[in-house]
Amino acid sequence: VTGEFALIDLIHSRLAGPPGSGQVWVGDDAAVVRVRSGPLLLTADTLVAGVHADLSLTGVDDFGWKALAVSVSDIAAMGGDPAYALVAVSAPAGTDFAALFDGLSEAADEIGCPIVGGDTTSAGALVVTVAVVGHCDGDPVLRSGARPDDEVWVTGALGASAAGLRLLRAGAAATGEAAASMRAHARPQPHVAEGAAARRAGASAMIDVSDGLTADLRHLATASGVGFNLQDIPRAPGATLAEALGGGDDYVLAFTAPPRTAVAASFAGLRTPVRIGRCTTDPAEMTVDGNEVEASGWEHRF
Amino acid sequence: VTGEFALIDLIHSRLAGPPGSGQVWVGDDAAVVRVRSGPLLLTADTLVAGVHADLSLTGVDDFGWKALAVSVSDIAAMGGDPAYALVAVSAPAGTDFAALFDGLSEAADEIGCPIVGGDTTSAGALVVTVAVVGHCDGDPVLRSGARPDDEVWVTGALGASAAGLRLLRAGAAATGEAAASMRAHARPQPHVAEGAAARRAGASAMIDVSDGLTADLRHLATASGVGFNLQDIPRAPGATLAEALGGGDDYVLAFTAPPRTAVAASFAGLRTPVRIGRCTTDPAEMTVDGNEVEASGWEHRF
Numbered sequence: 001v002t003g004e005f006a007l008i009d010l011i012h013s014r015l016a017g018p019p020g021s022g023q024v025w026v027g028d029d030a031a032v033v034r035v036r037s038g039p040l041l042l043t044a045d046t047l048v049a050g051v052h053a054d055l056s057l058t059g060v061d062d063f064g065w066k067a068l069a070v071s072v073s074d075i076a077a078m079g080g081d082p083a084y085a086l087v088a089v090s091a092p093a094g095t096d097f098a099a100l101f102d103g104l105s106e107a108a109d110e111i112g113c114p115i116v117g118g119d120t121t122s123a124g125a126l127v128v129t130v131a132v133v134g135h136c137d138g139d140p141v142l143r144s145g146a147r148p149d150d151e152v153w154v155t156g157a158l159g160a161s162a163a164g165l166r167l168l169r170a171g172a173a174a175t176g177e178a179a180a181s182m183r184a185h186a187r188p189q190p191h192v193a194e195g196a197a198a199r200r201a202g203a204s205a206m207i208d209v210s211d212g213l214t215a216d217l218r219h220l221a222t223a224s225g226v227g228f229n230l231q232d233i234p235r236a237p238g239a240t241l242a243e244a245l246g247g248g249d250d251y252v253l254a255f256t257a258p259p260r261t262a263v264a265a266s267f268a269g270l271r272t273p274v275r276i277g278r279c280t281t282d283p284a285e286m287t288v289d290g291n292e293v294e295a296s297g298w299e300h301r302f
Numbered sequence: 303v304t305g306e307f308a309l310i311d312l313i314h315s316r317l318a319g320p321p322g323s324g325q326v327w328v329g330d331d332a333a334v335v336r337v338r339s340g341p342l343l344l345t346a347d348t349l350v351a352g353v354h355a356d357l358s359l360t361g362v363d364d365f366g367w368k369a370l371a372v373s374v375s376d377i378a379a380m381g382g383d384p385a386y387a388l389v390a391v392s393a394p395a396g397t398d399f400a401a402l403f404d405g406l407s408e409a410a411d412e413i414g415c416p417i418v419g420g421d422t423t424s425a426g427a428l429v430v431t432v433a434v435v436g437h438c439d440g441d442p443v444l445r446s447g448a449r450p451d452d453e454v455w456v457t458g459a460l461g462a463s464a465a466g467l468r469l470l471r472a473g474a475a476a477t478g479e480a481a482a483s484m485r486a487h488a489r490p491q492p493h494v495a496e497g498a499a500a501r502r503a504g505a506s507a508m509i510d511v512s513d514g515l516t517a518d519l520r521h522l523a524t525a526s527g528v529g530f531n532l533q534d535i536p537r538a539p540g541a542t543l544a545e546a547l548g549g550g551d552d553y554v555l556a557f558t559a560p561p562r563t564a565v566a567a568s569f570a571g572l573r574t575p576v577r578i579g580r581c582t583t584d585p586a587e588m589t590v591d592g593n594e595v596e597a598s599g600w601e602h603r604f
Contacts, residue, residue, distance in 0.1 A: 028525075029379035029509060030345035030434075032442050035337065042418060043332035044388040044433055048425040077331035086346040088390075088431040116344060123350040125426045129390040131346055131433035132332075140334050207331060223330075 031116035033084050033133075041134035043074040049126035057168040060096045060126075062186040064103030067128040070210065072111050073190035073251045075134035077208040079141040079199025082113035082192065086131040090123035100128070111190065138199060146205035146224035146256040150279040153263060155194040155253040156271050158213055159239025160184035162247025167238075177237045184236065188251040193270050198255045201266035206255035212248035214286055214293050220256070227285030230277035245288060333418035335386050335435075343436035345376040351428035359470040362398045362428075364488040366405030369430040372512065374413050375492035375553045377436035379510040381443040381501025384415035384494065388433040392425035402430070413492065440501060448507035448526035448558040452581040455565060457496040457555040458573050460515055461541025462486035464549025469540075479539045486538065490553040495572050500557045503568035508557035514550040516588055516595055522558070529587030532579035547590060 047067045049055050055063060072082045087104055091097070097120075108115050113132060164185030167178045174182055190208075198206055205224050207216045217228050235244045256279055257263055263273055286293050349369045351357050357365060374384045389406055393399070399422075410417050415434060466487030469480045476484055492510075500508055507526050509518045519530050537546045558581055559565055565575055588595050 028445050029376040030343040030382065030436065030442070032341045032343060032380070032438075035342050037339070039334050040337050040435075041332040041334060042386060042388055042433075042435060044390045044420050044431070046390045046392055046421045046423045046431070048392055048423050051424060074331040078334070080332065084344060086344055086433050088346045088348045088433075090348055090350055090427075090429050118346050119348045119431070121348045121350050121429075122353060123427055123429055125392075125429075127392050127423075127425055127427075127429045129346070129348070129421070129431040129433075131344075131388050131390075131431075133342075133344060133435065134332065136334075140332070143330050 031084070031086070033116060035083060035133070036135050039136050039140060041075050041078050041080040041136055041140060042131070043071055044129055044131040045071040045074060046127060046129040057165070058186040059103070060099040061103030061106070063126070064100040064128065065107040065187045067130045068104050068107035068111070068113070069188050069190050069251065071130040071132045072113055072192065073208040073210065075132055076190045076192045076195035077206050077253055078134070078136060079138070079195045079203065079206065080134040080136040081196065082111060082132050082134045084133045085113050085115045087115050087118035088129040089118070090121045090125070090127040092122070092124055092126065095126055111192065141199050141203045141206040141255065143205055143207055143220050143223035146220055146226045146279050147258070148226055148279050148281040150204050150226070150256040150258055151261070151275055152228060152230065152277045152279060153198070153255050153257065153273045153275050154209070154213070154234065155191045155198070155273050156250070157234040157236040158209065158250050158252055159244035159247050160236030161188060161249035162243035163236060163239040166243070181236060181238055185249065188249060190251050191253045191271065194267065194273070195253050197266040197270055198253060198273070201257060201263045202261050203255040203257050206253055209250045209252045209254055210248055212246040213254065214245050215248070217254060217286065220254070221283045221286070225283050227280040227282040228277055228287070229280055229285070230288045233276055233288065234274045245293065333386070333388070335418060337385060337435070338437050341438050341442060343377050343380050343382040343438055343442060344433070345373055346431055346433040347373040347376060348429060348431040359467070360488040361405070362401040363405035363408070365428070366402040366430065367409040367489045369432045370406050370409035370413070370415070371490050371492050371553065373432040373434040374415055374494065375510040375512065377434055378492045378494045378497035379508050379555055380436070380438060381440070381497045381505065381508065382436035382438040383498065384413060384434050384436045386435045387415050387417045389417050389420035390431040391420070392423045392427070392429040394424070394426055394428060397428055413494065443501050443505045443508040443557065445507055445509055445522050445525035448522055448528045448581050449560070450528055450581050450583040452506050452528070452558040452560055453563070453577055454530060454532065454579045454581060455500070455557050455559065455575045455577050456511070456536065457493045457500070457575050458552070459536040459538040460511065460552050460554055461546035461549050462538035463490060463551035464545035465538060465541040468545070483538065483540055487551065490551060492553050493555045493573065496569065496575070497555050499568040499572055500555060500575070503559060503565045504563050505557040505559050508555055511552045511554045511556055512550055514548040515556065516547050517550070519556060519588065522556070523585045523588070527585050529582040529584040530579055530589070531582055531587070532590045535578055535590065536576045547595065
């Protein structure tokens with residue numbers, strides 16, 4: 001691929017056709033889509049090669065997958081349903097666009113969130129921004145609704161991504177448990193159905209675990225004015241407690257719900273949520289198994 | 303500014319409050335917005351410092367302005383009405399975020415397209431992607447609807463941005479005509495009202511002039527299967543014909559309409575459109591004042 005317009009042809013070849021009548025695919029100035037009535041969710045996340053992924057350890061196709069998955073995860077964290085994605089790629093010469101868009105389109109297909117447009121530009125670094133528009137059948141779950149005594153839940157075990165990265169860096173063999181962790185790191189799965197289930201169950205607040213469990217719960221603490229007493233954090237096989245608490249990039253959802261909410265009923269057939277503690281009245285409080293923990297997790301420096 | 307969360311506070315301080323009830327501002331996982339019924343327009347454009355703007359000639363605030371304006375221009379080119387913007391910024395250490403978001407928010411305020419969310423990441427280069435969601439009261443105007451004998455119109459004079467860039471590079475004094483060109487280069491104005499007027503008038507196809515008039519009309523030619531005989535291209539004061547035809551970055555709209563369409567009536571109170579020619583049957587044909595022209599304009603190389 002040498003020119004922008006040849007590249008656009010390559011991208012088109014990797015995307016499925018328009019998903020329905022009345023829709024205009026990539027190639028016009030803007031995509032034309034139909035949306036359901038009700039609130040619309042809008043989000044955009046950016047991945048930078050070398051910052052959010054080490055492309056000597058995972059593939060450019062994985063990078064594309066992850067870029068779409070992490071934006072979808074933000075929709076999941078509101079209890080919403082991803083509908084359409086826009087993909088903006090800035091890339092240096094020599095970038096393997098075919099692999100990048102393979103990963104993007106595999107994620108779009110598997111998640112059910114078609115890519116309807118975007119932009120490609122040349123730049124010194126590979127930077128991919130994915131904007132996602134989502135629906136929500138009901139009131140979106142915000143970060144600000146947690147109340148003291150609410151129970152805290154997560155939709156899966158934590159630390160797999162950090163453990164996978166550690167194993168990739170060590171050159172470990174990709175077998176069994178190690179392979180699963182590596183895959184969790186390379187191709188995170190947004191918990192879309194679980195987010196909607198938590199919303200239907202009556203979740204009071206929700207966030208996806210991208211920076212790290214305690215760091216992300218601090219965002220909930222700030223928005224809701226509650227603290228957290230946590231215990232028995234479910235760890236992914238092979239993950240350390242530090243990786244489970246601070247590793248991030250798991251895209252499990254953490255949510256709160258009033259005491260005695262019948263959470264399990266909404267999750268039939270989905271990943272089983274695990275209760276990990278309770279909200280307290282002091283927003284500065286964050287304990288795990290009785291020990292005070294510092295905020296940890298990823299923060300960009302400028 | 304040293305950390306991401308301090309930066310997010312800075313960004314919030316530069317954005318107006320939520321524009322209405324039922325809306326969640328930046329700071330949750332996704333923004334919650336209400337949209338009107340009818341088709342929704344989605345677009346995303348990326349600006350890379352050093353590629354799309356020379357920050358030794360124009361300010362970081364201008365870069366922010368332009369990033370929002372060019373995405374809005376894509377909505378204008380469909381005859382739509384911009385509603386909400388998401389801003390994703392990747393930036394190196396030392397970036398003047400205050401100035402960047404001043405420019406972004408000035409454009410958002412002036413255009414009436416509030417920034418409702420986004421992302422900030424650290425990266426080696428300043429890369430800004432703006433995704434815009436827009437409404438359209440009626441059928442969006444595509445690139446593919448032009449027919450032979452349709453008349454070709456532009457919503458303003460061309461070449462101002464290229465002339466302004468030339469003058470900035472030459473260190474010309476920013477007075478009079480030169481100042482206007484420089485400002486057109488630094489802070490392009492999307493023709494939102496004119497795009498809607500062209501749609502209401504019955505435009506058959508439309509595109510915004512970002513790559514250059516002839517390059518962008520080639521996109522229309524490909525999508526519609528028509529050629530173009532053009533003449534008397536309106537030039538911005540001080541712009542050469544080459545700058546008017548190939549300079550790009552003007553964000554004037556070019557549209558086609560069936561012969562004898564009463565275009566002017568829809569444009570009362572707006573920029574007066576200028577008729578510049580006619581569509582022909584041969585998609586390979588592109589003449590200006592009787593001379594065959596090569597495609598010219600910007601194409602990224604990878």
